Amino acid sequence: MTAWLALGAIILMVAVYLGIGALAAGQLTRPKRTFDASLGPASRGLPYEDLRIPARGDGLQIAAWYIPSGENRRAIILVHGRDNSRTNGFVDQFVIFAGALRDAGFPVMMIDLRGHGQSADSRYYFGIRERRDILGAVDWLQGRGHQPGSIGVLGYSLGAASVIGAASEERAIGAIWIDSAYADIKTVIEGSWKVESGLPLAFLHSTRLMARLLYGFDFTASRPVDEIGRIPPRPIFMTYCRRDPMVRIAHCDRLLAAAPSAQTWIIEDCDQHTLPVDIVPDKYNHHALGYNLHPADYTAKVIGFFDSSLR
Numbered sequence: 611m612t613a614w615l616a617l618g619a620i621i622l623m624v625a626v627y628l629g630i631g632a633l634a635a636g637q638l639t640r641p642k643r644t645f646d647a648s649l650g651p652a653s654r655g656l657p658y659e660d661l662r663i664p665a666r667g668d669g670l671q672i673a674a675w676y677i678p679s680g681e682n683r684r685a686i687i688l689v690h691g692r693d694n695s696r697t698n699g700f701v702d703q704f705v706i707f708a709g710a711l712r713d714a715g716f717p718v719m720m721i722d723l724r725g726h727g728q729s730a731d732s733r734y735y736f737g738i739r740e741r742r743d744i745l746g747a748v749d750w751l752q753g754r755g756h757q758p759g760s761i762g763v764l765g766y767s768l769g770a771a772s773v774i775g776a777a778s779e780e781r782a783i784g785a786i787w788i789d790s791a792y793a794d795i796k797t798v799i800e801g802s803w804k805v806e807s808g809l810p811l812a813f814l815h816s817t818r819l820m821a822r823l824l825y826g827f828d829f830t831a832s833r834p835v836d837e838i839g840r841i842p843p844r845p846i847f848m849t850y851c852r853r854d855p856m857v858r859i860a861h862c863d864r865l866l867a868a869a870p871s872a873q874t875w876i877i878e879d880c881d882q883h884t885l886p887v888d889i890v891p892d893k894y895n896h897h898a899l900g901y902n903l904h905p906a907d908y909t910a911k912v913i914g915f916f917d918s919s920l921r
Contacts, residue, residue, distance in 0.1 A: 631816025632824060634807055638799075638817060639733040639825060641725035642693040649697040651677055654709045665724065666745035673728035674721045674747060676754075677708055681715035684760045684920040687747050688720045691767030691790075691898060692734070695727030696720040699766075700901045701889045707901060707909065714913045716762075721747050723772065733825055736795045736832035737771035744776035748783060758782035759921040764912065766790050766898045767857070771834045777844070778837035785845040785919035787912055790857045790898040793835035793864040802856055805893055839868045845919040846872035847911075851880030853896045875911060879903060 651658040661674040675696060688708055690699035699720075700707055708718040723740045724732035732739070744763060751761055762785045765773035770791035777783040792798045803811055822828050838846070846869055850862045859876065866872055880899040882888050888895075889902060901908040 627813070627816050628820060630809065630813055631818075632820040634809060634813060634817040635821040635824060638807070639735075639821060639829065641723075641732070641734055643695070643726060644693060644698045645695045645722070645727045646697045646702070649702055649705055651675055651705055651708070654705055656705070656709055656712065661750070663721075663746050663750045665742040666749055667742045668739070670724050670732065670742070671730045672721055672724065672743045672746055674719055674750075676750075677712050677718040677720070679712045679715055679717045682717050683756075684715075684762070684916070685717040685719060685751050685756050686711055686916055687744060687751075687761065687763045688718060689744060689763065689765030689769035689773055690723065690726070691765075691769050693726070695722050697727070699769075701899070703902060703905070707905075710909045711913065714917070716913075716916065717756075719747050719751060723769065734768075734829070735827060736829050737768065737775050737834065738827060738829075738832050740768065740772040741775035741779065744772055745780055748776070748780055752782060757921070759784040762786065762916045762920050764789070767792075771795070771832060774834040774838050774841070778840040781844075783844070784921060785847075785916060786841065787847045787849070787915060789849045789900060790851065790854060791834060791848065791861065791865060792857045793833070793861040794830070795832040796830040797861070798857060799829070801858070835864050835868050838865050838872075842869055842871050845915070847875070847915045848872050849875040849877060849900055849908075849911075851896045851898070851900055852876055852878050853880065854898075856894070856897045873915070875900075877904065 656677050659676040662671050663674055665672050711718050722729040723743050761783055763773045764787040766789035770788035773786050777786045803814055877900045880896040880903050882895050
């Protein structure tokens with residue numbers, strides 16, 4: 611009887627451990643949709659086309675805006691981060707940023723990654739499948755006459771990891787700007803696990819297992835550090851906030867070691883407390899806030915980089 615009770619207790623503990631892992635896997639891989647139509651291109655007086663384009667490879671429908679400019683030879687694709695969208699990127703300033711790029715002569719394509727904004731439902735894949743959305747945008751631009759080497763892509767956080775993956779597979783992408791890109795997602799998840807999940811780190815193992823069983827992928831397989839070396843000699847620009855608690859500066863060092871020709875800009879001051887009001891929850895302070903804290907410098911550097919890098 612004692613042996614059976616012990617076995618039953620073990621089975622119960624394993625079931626609870628895996629059950630909590632399954633719940634955590636569902637939460638970890640479920641995007642939160644944010645989309646505010648009042649922040650679209652029309653709010654800034656920008657001409658645009660409202661599009662639904664197929665992601666490359668799986669045909670998932672991706673919502674996008676194409677904002678033309680007078681000089682249509684070189685184009686830039688903008689890619690938001692986790693739980694953001696075309697309207698809410700850069701803390702609700704993405705369309706303003708896109709307008710500045712258009713004023714500088716670049717047509718701009720803004721996309722909602724799968725599961726975000728107005729795009730088709732999907733789980734997070736931490737850049738593993740989101741790259742297909744960017745590649746679908748590249749296909750659309752090429753169909754409109756944009757030539758290989760004339761297309762640049764800018765992304766931050768999750769978007770930056772997706773941009774690295776897309777550029778590593780597609781030579782038509784002429785240059786990339788990546789903001790707060792992680793070298794591997796496993797390190798980021800481990801570092802923010804307790805804050806984001808409220809669970810002990812031990813449950814990360816059951817969460818990873820259940821994500822594989824339930825959703826068919828290993829989220830720790832997202833390793834941009836293994837892909838970025840395939841992009842040069844095409845230009846890469848990497849920017850980071852020095853004190854980012856989520857994607858620490860060590861990620862920049864690892865990516866730079868894999869692609870030493872990349873240009874870098876380490877922003878010393880990304881503290882939102884220097885603004886009149888906080889713009890993100892404090893746990894996200896210093897994460898990908900470079901544009902919001904230094905919009906003029908950031909915009910000028912992006913324009914200068916793509917102007918000199920795209921054909």
